[in-house]
Amino acid sequence: MILAASTSIGPHLFWITSRAAGIAAMALASGSVGAGLLISARGTPRRGLGGDARALHEALSLATLGAIAVHGVALLGDQWLHPSVFDISIPFTGGYRPFWTGLGIVGGWGLALLGLSYYARTSIGQSRWRSLHRFTALFWLLGIVHSLGAGTDAEQPWFLLALVLTAAPAVVLLAGRLVRSPASPAEAPVAVSSRMARETRHGPVPERSA
Amino acid sequence: MDDLKRLEAKGLARAKIRAKRRRVSSIRGRTIRGALGLFALAWAILFAQLVSGNDPALSRASSVRKAVAASQRTHERPRSQPVESPEVEEPEAVVPIEEEAVPVEEEVPLEEEAAPEVEEPEAEFAPEPEPEPAPVITSSS
Numbered sequence: 001m002i003l004a005a006s007t008s009i010g011p012h013l014f015w016i017t018s019r020a021a022g023i024a025a026m027a028l029a030s031g032s033v034g035a036g037l038l039i040s041a042r043g044t045p046r047r048g049l050g051g052d053a054r055a056l057h058e059a060l061s062l063a064t065l066g067a068i069a070v071h072g073v074a075l076l077g078d079q080w081l082h083p084s085v086f087d088i089s090i091p092f093t094g095g096y097r098p099f100w101t102g103l104g105i106v107g108g109w110g111l112a113l114l115g116l117s118y119y120a121r122t123s124i125g126q127s128r129w130r131s132l133h134r135f136t137a138l139f140w141l142l143g144i145v146h147s148l149g150a151g152t153d154a155e156q157p158w159f160l161l162a163l164v165l166t167a168a169p170a171v172v173l174l175a176g177r178l179v180r181s182p183a184s185p186a187e188a189p190v191a192v193s194s195r196m197a198r199e200t201r202h203g204p205v206p207e208r209s210a
Numbered sequence: 211m212d213d214l215k216r217l218e219a220k221g222l223a224r225a226k227i228r229a230k231r232r233r234v235s236s237i238r239g240r241t242i243r244g245a246l247g248l249f250a251l252a253w254a255i256l257f258a259q260l261v262s263g264n265d266p267a268l269s270r271a272s273s274v275r276k277a278v279a280a281s282q283r284t285h286e287r288p289r290s291q292p293v294e295s296p297e298v299e300e301p302e303a304v305v306p307i308e309e310e311a312v313p314v315e316e317e318v319p320l321e322e323e324a325a326p327e328v329e330e331p332e333a334e335f336a337p338e339p340e341p342e343p344a345p346v347i348t349s350s351s
Contacts (some may be wrong), residue, residue, distance in 0.1 A: 012260060012268075020252035028245055055234040059241035067245065152267045158255065 014077035019152055021074060023162065025067035026147050029111065030166040032060035033140045036133075037173035061115045068108045097150045104146030110139030137174055 035057035072088045075081060087094035091109075092102035114136045121129040144167060153159040259265045 012265075016253060016256045016260065019256055020249055023252040024245060024249040027248055051230070052233065052237060055237045056241060059238045060245075063241055063245035067249065070249075152265075153256075156266060 011079050014074045015080070018071050018074035018078065021067045021070035022147065022151070023153070023159070025064055025071055026143060027162060027166040028060050028064040028067055029140050029143055030170045032057055032064050033137055034170035034173055035060055036136070037170060037177055041173065041177070058118070061111075061118075065112055065115055068111065072105075072108065100146055100149030103142050104150060107139045107142030107146055110142065111136060114139065137170075140170070 035053050039053050039057055075083050075088055076085070081096055083094055083096070089105065091105040092098050094101050114133055117124060117129060117132065124132070144163070147163065148154050151159070256265070260268065
């Protein structure tokens with residue numbers, strides 16, 4: 001039985017791995033975006049649970065990037081698709097559903113660049129980095145559209161259930177954020193100035209330098 | 211006294227920092243374990259789908275293959291069905307030649323088109339079975 005299963009799965013090993021990594025990336029990205037929106041939500045404490053949410057946000061973001069990398073790289077071994085490095089890294093050039101796959105590649109690059117820019121925010125500038133970091137949600141949405149358009153399991157009930165369960169909280173938080181976004185230009189300077197004041201009082205906050 | 215208080219405050223601060231680092235590292239560890247578990251779960255679901263033959267892409271491909279094969283059969287069947295067996299098919303190809311040889315008998319030209327499939331085998335077997343009928347009668351008797 002196991003032998004039969006292993007021989008039957010042989011040609012599809014990379015393909016299944018890529019699909020599983022894509023599903024994991026989708027769920028992790030939803031969790032990360034949700035945690036990020038929670039951190040920036042009004043009334044969330046900076047310490048205690050707020051600090052934990054920050055650590056969780058960072059860990060989820062890194063896990064998402066790892067899963068996205070596995071999702072793309074595993075496809076290189078697939079015997080049926082046979083994509084090249086360019087196919088999986090340059091949007092809209094691949095042979096398999098180029099539009100939907102291209103959206104996913106754009107989303108993946110966007111998440112990687114905006115996520116990793118966290119470690120270069122001192123050189124980018126805090127306020128500029130914050131305004132750039134907001135676009136992460138857009139790339140996350142691109143990823144979800146990619147999973148629905150190009151995903152092999154997009155019509156499977158369990159996949160749709162997982163998508164709704166993981167993405168719904170983040171979508172609700174994002175909608176709430178967008179609804180009160182007219183007030184955000186006034187809030188942002190306050191948030192920045194309060195953080196600066198805290199840092200001048202206590203020195204650099206360790207969780208950010210970590 | 212001030213020194214003692216300072217030392218206590220420093221100790222407290224260090225303890226807090228240590229506790230925070232521990233908490234952050236435990237969050238990271240749990241997140242990594244959760245991510246790996248999620249990946250393994252998704253992989254197991256996809257594996258089960260594949261092994262049970264319910265994989266969406268493969269079942270779609272196989273159903274397309276079946277449909278194509280079925281349509282090919284339906285195109286072929288109308289030709290092969292009336293003949294029923296390959297034994298009868300062969301004579302069809304062979305008989306016309308014999309007919310042409312036999313039809314020297316003059317009358318057939320009009321009937322040839324209507325009756326070739328049914329009559330030909332008989333015509334083909336007709337010359338050979340002549341010696342056979344005798345044994346058939348003997349066996350039945």
